[in-house]
Amino acid sequence: MQRESHAIIIGGSLAGLLASRVLAKHFDRVSIVERDFFPEKPAPRPGIPQSRHLHILLNRGKIILEQLFPGLENELVAAGAPRLDPRSIRWFSPAGWAPLFSPDLNDLIMFSRDLLDWQIRRRLAENTNVHFLEGGTVTGLLANASRTEVAGVSVRFRDRQNPGNIHEQNLNADLVVDASGKVSQTPKWLKKLGYIPPQETVINAFVGYATRIYECSGKLSDTAPVFVSTAPPFRTRGGGIFPIEGNRWLVTLGGGDRDYPPADETGFVEFARTLPTPIIYHAIKDAKPLTPISSYRGTENRLRHYERLPRYPENLAVIGHAVCAFNPVYGQGMTVAALDAQMLDECLLLQRQRYPEGSLKGFSRQFQQKLAKLHTIPWTFAISQDSRYRGSEGAKPNLATQLIIDYMDLVLKVLVDDAKVCQAFLEVLHMIESPAVFFHPRIAVKAIGQLDNFKFYK
Ligand SMILES: Cc1cc2nc3c(=O)[nH]c(=O)nc-3n(C[C@H](O)[C@H](O)[C@H](O)COP(=O)(O)OP(=O)(O)OC[C@H]3O[C@@H](n4cnc5c(N)ncnc54)[C@H](O)[C@@H]3O)c2cc1C
Known part of the structure; x- marks a missing residue:
């Protein structure tokens, strides 16, 4: 009999939930290991304190969520x-x-945000191959003897009724997806396995x-x-x-x-x-x-450069805030989590074409590289705004980004008097249009015409 394929997701917030929907198509069994116990009704929980705050779902995110969960x-x-x-x-x-x-x-x-997550968890519960392992904190990655492949995770489980009751368990998996947010321990776990941890850009x-x-x-x-x-x-x-x-x-x-x-x-x-x-x-x-x-207050932009690592183990993917976290005021996080899930799907489909027997050889590295490209636009958008603050700390924008920042000042100035430019801006903001539209002559001529007023917003 053929062995059952198994994927483990670390973290059951939005990135983990959306990834599980996709992985359910590619693996016989998907386990979401979440350190919290999920509330029975829409309600806050300790692992996602941000759920109490305003969450706007951009149009692009809404479209993907509807594709993943029709209705x-x-x-x-x-x-x-x-x-x-x-x-x-x-x-x-x-x-x-x-x-x-x-x-x-x-x-x-x-x-x-509590209602959204609750509704999605309900929908996932209909997938017989998606399992929630609640009250489980992942404490490390398991690897093969040569440490070239991730082979699962170690987990510390608490008992729901009796939280002092703790037991440790190793769970094997063909693929481990880290969706544990900004607190992700993967950099440390990689180091423990002998890898160089990823560089981080923080703004x-x-x-x-x-x-x-x-x-x-x-x-x-x-x-x-x-x-x-x-x-x-x-x-x-x-x-x-x-x-x-x-x-x-x-x-x-x-x-x-x-x-x-x-x-x-x-x-x-x-x-x-x-x-x-x-x-x-x-x-x-x-x-x-x-x-x-x-x-x-933990709103810093944080990018972990897994795509640049000289060595990266097989069977590991890092998604959502665990790899790229944004200042939330631009409303991008949930939509980017949805895009990450889509990318996971796309890469797994390609992998299946390359290795019909199910091998994941080369998948992890390729996935992180494609993900890094996907994050470029939302990341540039967030940091270009944030680097304007006088007290902003971290990497400064390079010349190209600075030019984009200056140009966007002009576009913003135009949009208050021009409904069409405003519409174009919102479509880019909602990630349904490429920022390239800002350089269309229709907008560029108007933006450059604002150069005289440049000091207004600069
Ligand atoms: C204040 C605020 C406002 C926001 N507003 C918006 C908005 O308007 N629009 C928008 O699109 N996005 C918004 N976001 C972003 C959005 O909340 C996140 O992007 C979204 O939750 C996806 O994040 P994530 O799933 O990657 O990580 P998180 O939401 O951080 O979830 C990580 C999960 O992993 C679990 N976990 C952590 N470590 C472990 C471990 N070792 N073992 C097991 N489980 C673990 C945690 O308990 C948690 O459930 C906002 C964020 C903040 C902070």
């Missing part, structure tokens, strides 16, 4: 997630109010979040969803107010350059008052809060 969008809406016409959302861009656009963008579905604009959920009543019932962008280095403060399931509104305030929004009642509302538009302030000042204020 997911309707399920979210049926669970109360509001469907927002992009024309109803007001955007205070870095250069001022953007025109109300009627783009070809799809509706946005707004939900708490930190010291952005902090503070979030609170309010009941939809009084003035809040009449509020339009609003997103206020920061405009570094001059304007370090921004925020967003959006409806979510359960007839609630979620308000996230953000500040860069260590201009962190406070987590106390008065400070939070006062911070909202100082935004360039008072809409959020007026909406929340007398509103009824349903939660305490949650803060989050």
Whole structure:
């Protein structure tokens, strides 16, 4: 009898969940090892503290999620997630109010991150070959005798009823996918196996979040969803107010350059008052809060260069925030996790064509190289904004990136007066159009025409 093929995913947040859907097509058995126990209802859990904060799913991400889980969008809406016409959302861009656009963008579905993950876990539970191993912290990688191939993981399991009850177990696998987020231990585990750990590029604009959920009543019932962008280095403060399931509104305030929004009642509302538009302030000042204020500060951009390693073991893939984490204000993380899952699928299909008998020889290295290319655009986008903050630490943009940054300043200046340019910008932001559109003569001529006003935003 043929041996059952097995893939292990470390981490059951979005990158891990989406990867499992794809791996379920390629392996007989897929195990998601997650250190938390998943809540039975949509609710926060310790492993993803960011779930309390605003999560906007870009159009590209929404399309991929729907491909992976047909009907997911309707399920979210049926669970109360509001469907927002992009024309109803007001955007205070870095250069001022953007025109109300009627783009070809799809509706946005707004939900708490807890609802999204819960709904996806429910859908995955329908896959008989996907298994959740909860309460299991992966503590290391197992390898073959010559340490050229990863062969599984070692796990420390806690008992759900009796957390003091711990047991260790080694789990064998044909492929290990690390989706454990920024706290990923793979660099250390590789070192232990005799490999050079990947170099890291870190750019930190010291952005902090503070979030609170309010009941939809009084003035809040009449509020339009609003997103206020920061405009570094001059304007370090921004925020967003959006409806979510359960007839609630979620308000996230953000500040860069260590201009962190406070987590106390008065400070939070006062911070909202100082935004360039008072809409959020007026909406929340007398509103009824349903939660305490949650803060989050670990927002640095962090890129681990697995693609550059001179030696890399077979049967290992690193995805999601574990390889490339962004400052979340650009709303890219979940969509990039979806793109990573797609890339995993594509590379495994190619591998199958090359080795119909199922060998994964050469797969890991090729996958990390393709992934690095995939991350280039969202990474450049995030760091080009973040490197504008005066106190930003880390690698400085090279000349090419700096030119793109300067050019984007001009495009931003144009978009506030030009609905078509605004639409193009949003389509790139939502990752459904290539940034190459910014260099189309239709936009380039207008952007260069702004050179006289360059100081405005620079
Ligand atoms: C404040 C904030 C706001 C955000 N807003 C947006 C947004 O608007 N739009 C958007 O697209 N994205 C947003 N993101 C990004 C989004 O949350 C992540 O990109 C997304 O969760 C995918 O991350 P991930 O699955 O790679 O890692 P994570 O979400 O960090 O999950 C890692 C998982 O691995 C588990 N784990 C860690 N170590 C181990 C181990 N050793 N063994 C077993 N399990 C382990 C953790 O418990 C966790 O479940 C935001 C992020 C933050 C921080």
